[in-house]
Amino acid sequence: MQKSIKELGVKLEHPAREEWGDWAFYGEGNIQPDDMIERTEKVGGFTNIWLKNEWLISQLSIVPKKREKNGKTMVIDYSAPNIAKPFGIGHLRSTIIGQALYNVYKYLGYEVIGDNHLGDWGTQFGKLLYMIESTKTDDLSIEHLEKLYVEFHKRAEDDKNMEKAAREWFWRLEKGDGRARELWQKCVEQSIAEFDRIYELLGVKIDNAYGESFYEVRMVVVIEEAKKKQIAKKSLGALVIEVPGLKTPLMLVKSDGATTYATRDLATLKFRQEMWNPDIIIYEVGTEQAMHFEQVFGAARRLGYVSEHTKLVHTKHGLYLDTDGKKFATREGKSIKLEEVLQEAIKRAKKLGCEDDETAKAVGIGAIKYFDLSHNVQSDIVFDWEKVMALEGNSGPYLQYTFARTQSVLAKVQGSMFNVQSTYKFNPEEMAILRWIYRFEEVVEEAAERFAPNLLCNFLFELAQRYNTFYNKHSILQAESTSSRELRLLITEAVGKVLKTGLGLLGIEAPDRM
RNA sequence: GCUCCCGUAGCUCAAUGGACAGAGCGUGUCUUUGCGGAAGACAAAAUAUAGGUUCGAUUCCUAUCGGGAGCACCA
Numbered sequence: 347m348q349k350s351i352k353e354l355g356v357k358l359e360h361p362a363r364e365e366w367g368d369w370a371f372y373g374e375g376n377i378q379p380d381d382m383i384e385r386t387e388k389v390g391g392f393t394n395i396w397l398k399n400e401w402l403i404s405q406l407s408i409v410p411k412k413r414e415k416n417g418k419t420m421v422i423d424y425s426a427p428n429i430a431k432p433f434g435i436g437h438l439r440s441t442i443i444g445q446a447l448y449n450v451y452k453y454l455g456y457e458v459i460g461d462n463h464l465g466d467w468g469t470q471f472g473k474l475l476y477m478i479e480s481t482k483t484d485d486l487s488i489e490h491l492e493k494l495y496v497e498f499h500k501r502a503e504d505d506k507n508m509e510k511a512a513r514e515w516f517w518r519l520e521k522g523d524g525r526a527r528e529l530w531q532k533c534v535e536q537s538i539a540e541f542d543r544i545y546e547l548l549g550v551k552i553d554n555a556y557g558e559s560f561y562e563v564r565m566v567v568v569i570e571e572a573k574k575k576q577i578a579k580k581s582l583g584a585l586v587i588e589v590p591g592l593k594t595p596l597m598l599v600k601s602d603g604a605t606t607y608a609t610r611d612l613a614t615l616k617f618r619q620e621m622w623n624p625d626i627i628i629y630e631v632g633t634e635q636a637m638h639f640e641q642v643f644g645a646a647r648r649l650g651y652v653s654e655h656t657k658l659v660h661t662k663h664g665l666y667l668d669t670d671g672k673k674f675a676t677r678e679g680k681s682i683k684l685e686e687v688l689q690e691a692i693k694r695a696k697k698l699g700c701e702d703d704e705t706a707k708a709v710g711i712g713a714i715k716y717f718d719l720s721h722n723v724q725s726d727i728v729f730d731w732e733k734v735m736a737l738e739g740n741s742g743p744y745l746q747y748t749f750a751r752t753q754s755v756l757a758k759v760q761g762s763m764f765n766v767q768s769t770y771k772f773n774p775e776e777m778a779i780l781r782w783i784y785r786f787e788e789v790v791e792e793a794a795e796r797f798a799p800n801l802l803c804n805f806l807f808e809l810a811q812r813y814n815t816f817y818n819k820h821s822i823l824q825a826e827s828t829s830s831r832e833l834r835l836l837i838t839e840a841v842g843k844v845l846k847t848g849l850g851l852l853g854i855e856a857p858d859r860m
Numbered sequence: 861g862c863u864c865c866c867g868u869a870g871c872u873c874a875a876u877g878g879a880c881a882g883a884g885c886g887u888g889u890c891u892u893u894g895c896g897g898a899a900g901a902c903a904a905a906a907u908a909u910a911g912g913u914u915c916g917a918u919u920c921c922u923a924u925c926g927g928g929a930g931c932a933c934c935a
Contacts, residue, residue, distance in 0.1 A: 361878095363880080391915080392879065431935095468934070584933055633929065636930070665929075698898070720874090720884095722874080736885080751896055754896055759895095804882095824894090
């Protein structure tokens with residue numbers, strides 16, 4: 347006889363319809379009633395399982411669960427905006443999804459280290475330095491740098507020498523040329539100030555920001571080791587590393603002697619392994635870099651930079667597309683100004699009657715974050731302002747609203763000990779909540795395993811819907827009986843806690859009033 | 861040309877082998893706004909096409925059509 351369902355070792359499916367029970371599985375299996383299970387029933391090859399009222403009620407006080415540290419370490423690389431370029435919506439995805447994964451893993455007991463791998467090195471600086479010097483400008487504001495970048499690409503179409511000059515400037519930067527270093531330093535400072543404003547608005551704090559330039563010295567070691575181990579090969583004047591299963595090798599050193607971002611990512615991987623010895627490293631980076639990470643992971647394995655047990659993951663998030671279904675192209679200067687979007691969202695929230703600036707910010711930013719997170723990570727998203735800033739329906743504000751409702755009800759009662767008899771007869775709306783809320787923990791686990799915050803969004807939205815349906819149909823404070831009142835308050839409290847915790851994991855604030 | 865990802869209601873998205881494919885927006889009708897109507901109820905509406913594997917396929921395999929991304933010296 348089984349003590350619990352999990353000991354049976356079968357994968358349990360959740361029935362699509364309420365009358366099919368709480369769980370079901372297809373095939374043979376003998377499940378005995380116990381503390382958790384009321385009864386089972388076989389229907390057409392499926393075994394349906396009903397849970398005990400007592401157990402369902404007990405879950406209301408258990409979720410969300412306090413977890414112990416699990417002794418595992420996770421490193422996550424996210425956000426990673428490029429210096430001298432505006433913080434675009436592409437990096438918005440990385441920042442928001444990355445932060446959600448960070449929170450989820452931490453919740454599950456991992457030691458989590460976030461690293462903002464700033465794009466502060468590379469040939470792009472050669473382009474900028476060239477433009478700054480050739481136009482003799484003093485204006486190093488991010489707007490102007492962006493203009494110079496766009497201008498560079500316009501002119502480079504006709505003038506082949508431009509690319510060459512840019513490469514030379516990057517080469518000078520890498521060799522430590524004084525003028526190049528000075529300009530580079532100024533550009534970095536400008537950009538970081540801008541990024542900090544965005545992070546402040548988003549309410550995101552990332553543990554570390556080593557950035558690509560940090561690996562300047564470490565790259566030398568990597569290149570030496572690759573040569574010594576005879577893993578690096580000469581090819582058309584460059585130094586490359588072949589990766590099993592890939593036609594294109596990793597570009598370790600360019601034919602002009604300069605490094606590439608692949609060199610930096612290899613050094614980064616080596617550093618992370620040595621520094622933290624993580625069980626898992628997540629790269630929250632767009633899908634357009636899929637091949638790059640296959641190269642880096644493959645080369646790192648060949649070089650012995652990652653231990654066997656270390657899992658390397660590239661989440662490959664989809665792109666934001668414009669309403670024509672096309673990619674936003676920063677090179678053409680067609681990018682959306684993220685800061686404007688964020689401010690606009692806050693403004694809209696305010697217009698809807700948020701009590702103060704603080705809640706308007708929580709609601710506005712919450713809407714944007716939820717819009718992003720509620721999509722499957724890997725699918726492309728059409729960036730439609732009206733949808734992004736949705737304040738009703740399946741949206742962040744809907745969840746926040748539901749939470750505020752629960753808090754508003756709870757504020758009207760004294761005490762917080764609600765007793766419910768196991769013999770209580772639930773109405774369908776109460777039951778719908780009980781049969782859903784206890785799954786919170788496993789949903790969080792699945793979201794982590796699959797790197798899919800949208801699963802958590804789905805769960806929370808469904809919970810909020812069930813609660814609102816219940817709320818609309820039944821009175822809580824003026825319930826028909828004391829036992830109903832107690833149960834409904836207990837449900838309200840539990841739904842509130844789960845919404846607050848769940849939104850917190852998504853990086854979305856949940857104010858008590860809005 | 862090669863590689864990878866994706867085609868689900870009018871639109872935007874869910875559902876990683878299970879029972880009758882779920883939502884939101886939009887549309888139509890409705891709910892004494894008395895615990896917060898940023899809410900709730902009802903209705904119409906979808907798996908690109910053709911095969912295959914399976915007791916069972918939106919899901920796995922093959923082909924076709926359509927969209928996106930990438931294909932060493934940008935990141």
